Amino acid sequence: MVNVERKGFVVEPSGSRIVLKSDTDSVVLMQPVQTDAPLIFGLVNSNREHLGQFTEVATTFSSLEAVQKIIANDGNPNLHRFGIWDRETLVGMINLSVFGRNSLLDLWVGKEHAGQRYAARAGSLLISYAFDKLDLQDVGCYINLKNEASRKTVQRLKPDLIPAYLGVFNMRYTISNPNTPVPNVAL
Numbered sequence: 001m002v003n004v005e006r007k008g009f010v011v012e013p014s015g016s017r018i019v020l021k022s023d024t025d026s027v028v029l030m031q032p033v034q035t036d037a038p039l040i041f042g043l044v045n046s047n048r049e050h051l052g053q054f055t056e057v058a059t060t061f062s063s064l065e066a067v068q069k070i071i072a073n074d075g076n077p078n079l080h081r082f083g084i085w086d087r088e089t090l091v092g093m094i095n096l097s098v099f100g101r102n103s104l105l106d107l108w109v110g111k112e113h114a115g116q117r118y119a120a121r122a123g124s125l126l127i128s129y130a131f132d133k134l135d136l137q138d139v140g141c142y143i144n145l146k147n148e149a150s151r152k153t154v155q156r157l158k159p160d161l162i163p164a165y166l167g168v169f170n171m172r173y174t175i176s177n178p179n180t181p182v183p184n185v186a187l
Helices: 034-045 048-052 064-072 118-132 148-157
Strands: 009-011 018-021 027-030 079-086 089-099 102-109 138-144 164-166 170-176
Touching: 018 079, 018 118, 027 118, 034 048, 034 064, 034 079, 034 089, 079 118, 089 118, 102 118, 118 138, 118 148, 138 148
Parallel strands: 102 138
Antiparallel strands: 009 018, 018 027, 027 079, 079 089, 089 102, 138 170, 164 170
16 A cells, blocks of 8 residues: 655756655656656556546647647646656656635556556555645546556555545545645634
8 A cells, every 4th residue: 555655855956956855765756857858758658548448648748849838838827737756767747726815636557557556556645746746735637437557546545535526427526635735614
């Protein structure tokens, strides 16, 4: 079981990108830079069918030029995009979209990297960053009911979560910041 735990995050000395890492895991999250574009496009391109099942990643990252443009326009302070790396290998991408003190997480891992729990390991790092550095109140995610791997990932992050069902195809999970006090509600 992975569970959400507090992890360290550091900024590279060059200041070129944020790097999130743990002392106990080989998985590292790094904001993408232009030199990462060919690796990102290559991973997407070799996984088009796999990624097309549940996400729009294959369409969004349709060409090397599209990936370069996405990286160049990542100046949005409400979007935190990271590559998921295991040592020197890019295995997927993870994003956190911030809306006030709430956020949505989405991620994908290449099919050839399935079974290594990269999604849960990366999710744990990003959720710790969301709570400890960004001081967010909660992190949510939408999951297609047919996406069993994503459902298992969320359960590894926080086993006691109960999803809210949204429509026929999706459910939403929300992980709340344990450091955020619950407001008193008078009945």
